[in-house]
Amino acid sequence: MSSELLSHTAEVKLRVRAPSLGELAAEAGRALGALQLGTTPPVASSPWRDLEIRAPDREALLVEWLNELIYLAETERWVGVEFEVLACDDMTLSVRARGMVVDEPPSRVKAATFHGLKIAATPAGLEADVVLDV
Amino acid sequence: MTSTQGVSHEQLIHDIPMTARPDMRVPARVFADDELWSQISRDRSLEQLMNVATLPGISRYAFGMPDMHEGYGFPVGGVAALRAADGVISPGGVGYDINCGVRLLVSDLAADAVRPRMQELVHELSRTIPSGTGRGSRLELSDAEVDRVLAEGCRYLVERGMADVDDLEVTEANGSLTRADPSAVSQRARARGSGQLGTLGSGNHFLEVEVVDDVLDVAKAAVYGLVRGRVTVLIHCGSRGLGHQVCTDYVRLMDQVMGKYDIHLPDRELACAPFASPEGQRYFGAMCAAANFAWANRQTIAHRVRHVFRQFFGAAGTLRLVYDVAHNMAKLEEHEGEMLCVHRKGATRAFGPRHPETPPRYRGAGQPVFIPGSMGTASYVLAGTDEASAASVGSACHGAGRALSRHAAKRSKSGHEVRRELEAAGIAVACSSSGELAEEAPFAYKDVERVVDVVHHAGLARKVARLRPLGVVKG
Numbered sequence: 215m216s217s218e219l220l221s222h223t224a225e226v227k228l229r230v231r232a233p234s235l236g237e238l239a240a241e242a243g244r245a246l247g248a249l250q251l252g253t254t255p256p257v258a259s260s261p262w263r264d265l266e267i268r269a270p271d272r273e274a275l276l277v278e279w280l281n282e283l284i285y286l287a288e289t290e291r292w293v294g295v296e297f298e299v300l301a302c303d304d305m306t307l308s309v310r311a312r313g314m315v316v317d318e319p320p321s322r323v324k325a326a327t328f329h330g331l332k333i334a335a336t337p338a339g340l341e342a343d344v345v346l347d348v
Numbered sequence: 349m350t351s352t353q354g355v356s357h358e359q360l361i362h363d364i365p366m367t368a369r370p371d372m373r374v375p376a377r378v379f380a381d382d383e384l385w386s387q388i389s390r391d392r393s394l395e396q397l398m399n400v401a402t403l404p405g406i407s408r409y410a411f412g413m414p415d416m417h418e419g420y421g422f423p424v425g426g427v428a429a430l431r432a433a434d435g436v437i438s439p440g441g442v443g444y445d446i447n448c449g450v451r452l453l454v455s456d457l458a459a460d461a462v463r464p465r466m467q468e469l470v471h472e473l474s475r476t477i478p479s480g481t482g483r484g485s486r487l488e489l490s491d492a493e494v495d496r497v498l499a500e501g502c503r504y505l506v507e508r509g510m511a512d513v514d515d516l517e518v519t520e521a522n523g524s525l526t527r528a529d530p531s532a533v534s535q536r537a538r539a540r541g542s543g544q545l546g547t548l549g550s551g552n553h554f555l556e557v558e559v560v561d562d563v564l565d566v567a568k569a570a571v572y573g574l575v576r577g578r579v580t581v582l583i584h585c586g587s588r589g590l591g592h593q594v595c596t597d598y599v600r601l602m603d604q605v606m607g608k609y610d611i612h613l614p615d616r617e618l619a620c621a622p623f624a625s626p627e628g629q630r631y632f633g634a635m636c637a638a639a640n641f642a643w644a645n646r647q648t649i650a651h652r653v654r655h656v657f658r659q660f661f662g663a664a665g666t667l668r669l670v671y672d673v674a675h676n677m678a679k680l681e682e683h684e685g686e687m688l689c690v691h692r693k694g695a696t697r698a699f700g701p702r703h704p705e706t707p708p709r710y711r712g713a714g715q716p717v718f719i720p721g722s723m724g725t726a727s728y729v730l731a732g733t734d735e736a737s738a739a740s741v742g743s744a745c746h747g748a749g750r751a752l753s754r755h756a757a758k759r760s761k762s763g764h765e766v767r768r769e770l771e772a773a774g775i776a777v778a779c780s781s782s783g784e785l786a787e788e789a790p791f792a793y794k795d796v797e798r799v800v801d802v803v804h805h806a807g808l809a810r811k812v813a814r815l816r817p818l819g820v821v822k823g
Binding site for chain 1: 551588589596603604615752753755784
């Protein structure tokens with residue numbers, strides 16, 4: 215599993231690779247957490263919690279998942295950094311997550327977008343580029 | 349001689365014909381000189397503009413302003429006029445920061461009287477006005493009060509003693525869109541925004557103390573109350589988490605209903621529904637409510653800035669609002685006899701002297717248009733023109749426009765270096781994040797002089813005054 219930042223003039227474009235859709239979501243969640251925390255090393259300190267997402271297809275599932283994490287960060291000051299996928303298909307994602315509670319709600323990332331989003335099959339699994347509005 | 353002097357109007361227009369792609373319903377038109385056109389051509393903004401040209405009901409052109417750069421869905425600096433009768437409305441065409449915009453306040457203070465206290469002033473402004481990543485507001489609102497803000501915008505703040513009637517007259521739409529529907533704003537959006545009224549946020553949002561450095565049109569500057577050497581304050585921010593969540597909610601909804609309306613688009617982020625449909629109307633009501641929240645946000649910040657200025661300078665520190673204009677918005681407007689839902693994404697209205705929505709006191713000059721540069725460079729005040737209605741559905745650009753990605757900007761220089769350079773240029777800086785200071789460094793943006801010259805010579809708006817920064821509070 216890996217993630218990297220690609221060139222984008224105004225926003226943040228995240229490329230994520232993983233063997234499966236569930237792990238792709240988990241890796242995207244970790245990358246988002248790192249972005250939200252900036253230079254702070256991500257050390258999970260909160261109890262585990264369960265998160266469940268539903269969407270009409272897998273691209274929407276990834277967008278919904280990241281937007282749920284953005285919402286929790288801004289409203290609960292909780293930034294997810296550790297994720298265990300309990301179940302995943304193209305329309306549902308069930309995750310056990312642990313994170314950090316931060317002093318100030320991180321609002322650097324406004325939303326995950328559908329722009330140019332396609333989850334593509336690669337020899338090693340799946341790859342997706344997600345543009346985040348910052 | 350400026351970059352575009354001697355260049356014909358036609359040379360500032362770059363058209364992409366409908367034949368460029370089979371799915372385009374109208375041509376695309378970009379206002380740019382050769383250098384800006386070259387910069388615009390380097391990222392994906394032209395492809396995004398051609399995607400905009402495929403929206404059902406689009407009229408005239410998909411317009412690109414001279415500061416255009418790559419965004420998501422629409423390019424930043426993209427304008428599309430969709431027919432209200434049979435066109436669509438697209439939340440992604442407005443963007444997540446609904447009614448991100450700018451307001452300019454002017455004082456009678458001479459810059460020389462303020463400079464010796466600038467560091468102290470900037471520190472106090474940054475202490476008083478929460479900024480940065482999610483720092484909350486000190487203004488706690490009950491659910492009922494949030495509803496009033498969503499329904500009434502700045503009009504509610506008059507009742508709260510945080511705005512006066514003069515402020516409303518010189519705020520776009522009087523700071524209150526009557527089509528706002530608070531019931532269309534989700535609980536999640538309210539949860540994100542309720543504690544954020546009166547906060548700058550992060551990214552490219554800022555508050556700058558500036559001086560009127562040059563007056564370029566004496567008559568219009570007098571109408572706006574701009575005098576060379578006087579201190580001004582420029583505030584740039586939007587609807588914060590509330591607007592972000594409204595957009596998220598309605599991109600999801602539109603994505604799910606597009607099939608019902610047989611709409612097929614090249615980019616899912618352009619998800620839309622007919623303007624007249626129940627979904628289109630519900631989004632429009634929610635967007636208007638979020639826009640009201642944004643105007644109330646900038647008004648609340650201005651209220652606090654006024655308080656700080658009075659603390660520092662007494663009656664001489666009185667700040668009068670020149671104008672407040674939105675950047676990210678879909679507005680119902682009549683152009684050349686046609687009712688249009690004009691989407692401006694990172695673009696501003698530029699109405700001329702004869703337009704009924706230009707404030708009465710500015711009828712002799714046109715609506716003020718603000719084009720902020722970057723932290724270390726000039727910002728401009730321009731005046732909207734009547735010709736812009738036909739040329740660009742009454743639109744001009746909203747800033748210098750990014751030239752470098754945030755990542756590339758940070759690689760080029762550290763935040764500490766950027767701060768040292770700004771301070772060496774006599775600009776006081778308050779910014780909680782060194783990294784974000786580097787991302788917004790002046791070199792990350794296009795040349796604002798060139799961008800403003802194109803706007804001026806293309807007739808979208810005319811130069812009135814140049815402002816120079818004295819102090820920056822970075823969001």
